[in-house]
Amino acid sequence: MQLNGNKILITGGATGIGFALAERFLREDDNQVIVCGRRAEALADARRRLPALVTRVSDVSTAAAREELVRWLASEHPDTSVLVNNAGIQNWMTPSDDDFFARARQELAINVEAPLHLSELCLKQLRLRTIVNVTSGLAFVPFVKVPVYSATKAFLHSFTLALRELAKAADVEVVELIPPALNTDLGGKGLHDHAPPVSGFIDAVFEQLEAGKVTVTYAHTEGLSRAGEDVLAPAFERLNRGR
Ligand SMILES: NC(=O)c1ccc[n+]([C@@H]2O[C@H](COP(=O)([O-])OP(=O)(O)OC[C@H]3O[C@@H](n4cnc5c(N)ncnc54)[C@H](OP(=O)(O)O)[C@@H]3O)[C@@H](O)[C@H]2O)c1
Numbered sequence: 001m002q003l004n005g006n007k008i009l010i011t012g013g014a015t016g017i018g019f020a021l022a023e024r025f026l027r028e029d030d031n032q033v034i035v036c037g038r039r040a041e042a043l044a045d046a047r048r049r050l051p052a053l054v055t056r057v058s059d060v061s062t063a064a065a066r067e068e069l070v071r072w073l074a075s076e077h078p079d080t081s082v083l084v085n086n087a088g089i090q091n092w093m094t095p096s097d098d099d100f101f102a103r104a105r106q107e108l109a110i111n112v113e114a115p116l117h118l119s120e121l122c123l124k125q126l127r128l129r130t131i132v133n134v135t136s137g138l139a140f141v142p143f144v145k146v147p148v149y150s151a152t153k154a155f156l157h158s159f160t161l162a163l164r165e166l167a168k169a170a171d172v173e174v175v176e177l178i179p180p181a182l183n184t185d186l187g188g189k190g191l192h193d194h195a196p197p198v199s200g201f202i203d204a205v206f207e208q209l210e211a212g213k214v215t216v217t218y219a220h221t222e223g224l225s226r227a228g229e230d231v232l233a234p235a236f237e238r239l240n241r242g243r
Pocket of ligand 1: 006011014016017036037038042058060061087088090136178179180181182185187214
């Protein structure tokens, strides 16, 4: 993808991977970055740290909010050229929990419906050059403590492959970022403290994007994204049973 001269919307860009991508895009020439999220205070904090950011409170879990967000972009930032579908939640749960289905629906709305719908709306209402979808190594090997999360990422991986073909007609490039576990607040504070920092992943993302890659991996997600059952079955055992 072209790394400069873009106006970029990053959903969920006030924290974690989205914020680190925003910071790095702003270091390249002539980029402008818009980030959205649900929490006004997280957006204000991001803006204090990166004053060049444009911020917008938006909860992408509802169709109405997604439509409002893209209407606002089309009117105030019609030159938006990159959509980064980064916002995501991760629910640690099991089907025996009382609120399992309600939480599953919330996860589906944010992790699946939002990237599908925002891609459609932005393709129709803006002159996009690139869509970037953030999936996960768990798209390839489900972690049973986050069963719906893992499935949402498998969905988004599959949809990304199809969208890459479909969007060619509109001359739009579709990129997939496949992070491994990284130290962010995903799933709740502390759950990812054991994981490596986001910075190494971001360096790898920009190296690979500069090299023209459309599927960006890091550490073990390189192998997982290409693996067959002989690798995936033992990886499932290690992840879920510690073997
Ligand atoms: N960290 C990892 O280990 C890891 C590994 C693989 C993939 N990923 C993926 O990377 C992406 C970013 O996650 P992260 O690790 O950086 O965690 P994070 O810091 O929790 O970031 C998630 C962001 O999404 C925003 N968000 C959540 N629901 C939203 C909604 N309904 N509308 C708008 N924004 C929403 C959050 O802001 P608000 O709460 O203010 O809305 C937050 O800024 C996710 O898609 C995640 O699945 C992460």
